[in-house]
Amino acid sequence: MKDDRSAVPAPQAGEPTPMTGGEALARQLVKEGVRDIFGVPGVQLDWAVDALAGMQDELRFIVPRHEQATSYMADGYARSSGRAGVSMVVPGPGMLNALSGLATGYACSSRMLFLAAQIPSDKIGRGLGMLHELPDQSGILKSLVKWHGLAASPAAVPGVLRNAVQQLHSGRPRPVGVEIPQDVLQRSEPVALADATVAAEPGQVDEALIERAAALLRRARMPVIVAGGGIVAAGASAALARLAERLQAPVLVTENGTGALSSRHPLALNWLSSRALLPHADVVLSVGSRFIEPQGAPPRLRADARLISVNAEAQDLGPPRTPEAAICADARLALEALAAALDGHRPAADRTGDVQTLRAWTAAQLADIEPQCEWLRVLRSAIPDDGFLVSDLTQVGYPAHLGYPVYEPGTFISAGYQGTLGYAYTTALGVAAAHPDRAVVAIAGDGGFGWTLQELATARRYHLPVVLVVFNNEAFGNVRLLQERQFGRSYATELTNPDFMHLAKAFGVDGMRVSNPAGLAGALAGALAARRPALIEARTGAFPSPWHLIRGGAPATPNPLGTPINVEGDTP
Structure with missing residues (x-):
């Protein structure tokens, strides 16, 4: 028998309507386009779960057998679809159990919305030994998300959720965290739902930096593109292919960037080929990659090679990297701007033959x-x-x-x-x-x-x-x-x-x-x-x-492209 409360018309944005914090949570999630939640019920979440029960036609609540699975499932959902992957757990051990999946999402630029209940508002931080209390739950959560919010009242829930979703769709994709205390989920008061989030357009690309990068690429004899996970996260694969074809630049796909360019593309290479190709590159364009080997140093390049780095995170553009042009921008916008700046460019050579040689070598x-x-x-x-x-x-x-x-x-x-x-x-x-x-x-x-x-x-x-x-x-x-x-x-x-x-x-x-x-x-x-x-x-x-x-190291066989020019760090 369907819960009678599900028949109550959903309030419109801006119209205050009495509801619990749990109901505000469920209704705002629906407004934000969420259709699936991965979570495990528990006493601090009872009022949230009851609200989900009243909205089963609009929100599917998938309950795995361990809290660890809630965040892993949300990560897979988000990375495969580009939509928000939502997980929900009780505080304390529930949140701690789910943190490994959250850490993976943080590392892999995943749009995850992590909902954690909290102990009652007036008990937070007092060390009273409340059920599932942690010394600093908010501090722990903040260390693994790009943005954190805590809803202090039912009326605050829609706005906090809206801000969280806004953060998911701006800048580099990474998890966001929202905490809602048990009493806030239970208490009822007039609540106005927020307007649904409109995804922010990526910021502008610095035209001067684009022109500097384009000038380097115009002069390149052997340009090489390094494609990282940021290409996939930004939906920039088509832009990557266009630029690679315009430059006739082989594309080295990193481990995290796997799939950034189809393996069938005539310029696509896996990272193993980097050992033979990078020593020949005179200009390297790194996009959406930290450009760091597992040992913590950048890949070794020719002594005279020029590096162009494009990344949505400013911190991934600086030392130990030494780029000649460092462009902090969305990968898709930067690639499109570079392609436009290089319109009419005639590449130094057709590199598809070199790519075939390298593919045979890696095989x-x-x-x-x-x-x-x-x-x-x-x-x-x-x-x-x-x-x-x-x-x-x-x-x-x-x-x-x-x-x-x-x-x-x-x-x-x-x-x-x-x-x-x-x-x-x-x-x-x-x-x-x-x-x-x-x-x-x-x-x-x-x-x-x-x-x-x-x-x-x-x-x-x-x-x-x-x-x-x-x-x-x-x-x-x-x-x-x-x-x-x-x-x-x-x-x-x-x-x-x-x-x-x-x-x-x-x-x-x-x-x-x-x-x-x-x-x-x-x-x-x-x-x-x-x-x-x-x-x-x-x-x-x-x-x-x-x-x-x-994991790197010198190639086991002679370089198939011939003897490269001196590599940075080698003696002549």
Whole structure:
């Protein structure tokens, strides 16, 4: 039987109407275009959850089995769709449980709206030992979001939410946090809903800096573009392709930028190619990337190379980088402005042949880890061009940005620099919630999947047809690999796993076991066609280390483009 309160006409913006803080929260979220919330109910959220119950036709409340999953699901929802991914948890341990997903969203420029309840307003900061009290919950939350607000009254809730959503759609995409005390959610008073947020247009691009960058690019003999995750976040892939074609500039796609340019594009290269290409580049245009290697230093360039950096964050333009032109701007606007400034430009050479040479060279390098790449080829052949792959930290997942071609922006999702083990399955559930008609595949190791295996219940309950491939070697495989390389032995890496087929059956999802890539091909095709939640266990042994290919270092073979001019830091 439907709650009678759902029949009450929704108040219009600016018209004060008596409602609880929980009702104000639910109604303003609807005005802001939110249709899905990932959360776990609890006593401090009772009045918010009751308001959601009265608006089930407009707001879907998806309840996973652990608070950690709420933020991971919101992250996957946001990054795959560009819409706000909303999670909601109780204070204290509820918020703490969800912070790993929030940290991942912060690292990966995710539009996440994180709603945390608070203890009663008059008890905050007094150290009285209230249920779920933290010494400084607001301070903890502020450290992981770009903007934070606390609603002090029901009437303040709409405005705080509107400001939060405004922040989500201005500047660099990153999570925002809103706290609402328990008493505010419960109390009723006249509340005027706020007008829906209108996404702010990106700021203007400095024309003088654009012209300085364009002048450098006009003179370049071998321009190279480095495309980072900011390209995907800004929806700038088409602008990137236009500029690359105008310059005939090879495009090096970073790990976080995977998908910024289709792998089929004749100028697209993965980051492994940077070792051979960057020593030849005389002008490097870095867009939407921190332009930092994992060791914390910029990539090594020719001594005479000029660097142009474009980033939405001013702090990512300064030291240790030394750009000749530093442009703080939205990636799409900057790329469009550069393309306009270079209208009619004639490039020094057609570089598609060089790109083909580098692709053949990187393929030869990847032969060192052919077992992993064979699994990746099977995944790519089974997943449609517009299907999603969410890659966990597993021996097959580590080199995925090198060995898994990506054809559409946003269809490859990783944990970014957070390296969040175990995030992939729940993140993929959020992707599936945002895209019910598209294929979603997650890959994880048996170690990482152990973090969230209970969320098979969430997939079943909400009909989220994610296909999970668990590569099972009964160990924390990468930890074991690194220990053996450094110490000659491994310790505390062995795992005792459930029978994954029994586990799938217990949760009511499809289960299949394979032992080789050929078996995965058939199992994956069947699982995707069935459009049901599925778990595929891939039994594997030890894999060769991929780290010599992933984490920099000198190329193992001669440079395929010939002997480069002196690289910064080398002796003549």
